[in-house]
Amino acid sequence: MLTKEQSILHFDFQNQRVHPDRLTRKTHAHYLPLAQQMLAAYRQGVGQPRRTLHKSIRLILQNTDDCSTRRIAAFCKLLDDASEYRKDTASKAAKLRERVFLLAATKHPLVQATDQLFDHAESEVKQQIAKELNREWDEIESVLFNDVIEFHPLIQPPKELDAGGLLRCYNVAQTQAALYGALSMTVWAERDFKQIMRYAKLARLMHSIEPHGTGYRLRFDGPASVVRSTRRYGVALAKFLPGLLSAEGWRMQATVLGPMQQRYALRLSPRDGLRSEVRNDDFDSDLEKSFYEAWQQAETAGWVLLREATILHQGQSVFMPDFTLRHPIHGDVLLEIVGFWTPEYLQEKGRTLNRFRDSGRILLAISHSVAESIPELGMPRIEYNTKLSPARVLKYLKTL
Template sequence: MLTREHAIADIDFRRGTIHPDRLVRGVHRNYLAHAERMLRVYSRGAGETRRTLHRRIHDILADEPDCPTARIDAFCKLLDDASGYRKDSSGRAAKLRQQVFALASQYHPLVQEPDRFFEHGQWQVKQTIAKQLGRTWQEIDEALFADVFEFHRLESFTGYESPPALLSRYNVAQVQAALYDATRLTIWASDDFKTILRYAKLAHLMHRIQPFAGGGYVISLDGPASQLRATRKYGVNMAKFLPALIACSDWRMKAEIVTGRKAWQVRLELSSDDGLNSHLPPPDQFDSEVERAFAEKWGDEPRDGWLLVREGQILFDKQTVFVPDFSFRHESGLEVACEIVGFWTPEYLAAKSQTLTRFSRHPLLLVVNALVQEQLPTLQLPTVTYKSAIKISDVLQRLNEISATQA
């Protein structure tokens, strides 16, 4: 991600809005060729110093109209993020400098070309020092400032898939930089809700959820300290969460942002229709191979009238939300949630049992690994036990028993 120093945004104080810098095809069509050249610089730059690479990126964009230095530096940062640099953290570079400077001081002053007044030429002295240290001068030169950030040398570059991918990453990164000062993030989601919630948890963001008309959900994201006061403490977490949100579909968001010395309140609005592209792959549909194998074995067609749906039901209890692993929908209209509990820590099992108890008034089927069952507190729930794979016949038996009690 970028740092605050790389952030570029237009702020409309009258309307209270903020618009992060964005490259678009029409106005910034030249940047596609620039991106190709920038990727080429790094792809062919093995052994070059960070300073040299940055200078070449600046040279590429220097003549581009209305291209601020912060934008150029932002591209350098994104390219560096995809790079591996050789750096010295052992102190060898500092020791080498002491040796070289001590030897060079014997020949002071050094000049480019010796003459009758100054007899010590720079090139000759370098060769003399190299011979004394038993290394070539090129080796010494590469290691002399290996502990200085600007002189780290490029070792590897994983790059970006294409020039458009680099430009897309820049656009997303500028939105992320704007979110560093966010105090709250509100999302209206009509699809991929479960994925949004999962990544919000991974970003360590607290959430409050409520349904809205039309079948979607409103998700408010912040952090623990936000319950006491407005704080920008969790803005970085929101920025990390953003690429996951962009990878989803049918959503819109509003971020409340505090900016400037006077702490102006502005908002950032974005939606899935704005054309931003995430570098993240779609999340895995299943949490474990046990779930995947069970779903594949069950298939897409109903069994005894029961249709299996992955995370198809969302249960609410006040401000607490529970998304079971599966839902079984019967042709009669009955819907039974299903939660699979495999190998987990005792702390997780304790928390899971509290959640299951809280939602036990809903039709709920528990599928538990036999090795975990002894550690799981006793729950008054229909349960299926499995060892290595979940048996469909056992699940169907329990589902039909639940159906009979609901009749």
């Protein structure tokens, strides 16, 4: 994602709307060949440091009248995110730099050409250091600052990204950046509801759900009371956006804090043409993923584990448990995993569970660290420490 310094927002003060920067085919067709040139610069620049690649991008875009420095910086960030750089995780560069500087210190000052006052030529000292370290100087120089981000060498340019894809990424990234200042978001979903819910949970967003017409309304609210940081909440909403864009049949409105602390509306729907490909990951956390994988390897006596397969309704409220355990004879048991989160979240979780206590057979798996925060609800519960084992769940299922 982009940083706040790379985002471009256009505020409509009269209508209280905010419009993220967007490149369109009609107005910005000239960016397509420029995107091809930018990708070519990276694909031909393997081994070059990050700052050299960024300079190449600036040269490509510098004569484009409508391309601001922020837009240039945004393209550099997106290309970097799609690439892979060699990073000095073992601090080898710092150790090498210390050795080189210590060897060179006794020869200072270094000059291009010696004279009567200065008798240490830079080129000669470099060769002496290279001989001392038993390495070629060009090799030493190429890795001397590998621990500085601007000097990280490119080892893998963008693989599957084409020019059109780069421009689409730009539009999505600018919209994500607009959400950094979001206070709340409402999504009306007519289709792909489970998919939208899954990505909301993956982004760890606090939400409420209620039926609305033929679909559902999801509200993501409360940064001040829930996560105590508008910025952090906005970043979570930004992470959720690609998942939302990959769905169909929805519309969204977010309230964004703008200039003079005024509130502005950001509205989106599939008609806006933003699309995003997301990684297909069915799990909200490593805990759920490890439990699911362990279940597939266990002897489960005919119980099948399904991910978010059941939606419960209670008046104007909706609840989708984490798993459904299904057996051809014993029917369905719903499994909800409660892990560590904020006190406010746990209180809301307790209210939700209490509301749906009579909506089916619900088994609670509660982290030992928060067990006291969930009141007794008349539901069976099991506790776990760091991992939830299938054996604990199966032990309960055998009692049915």
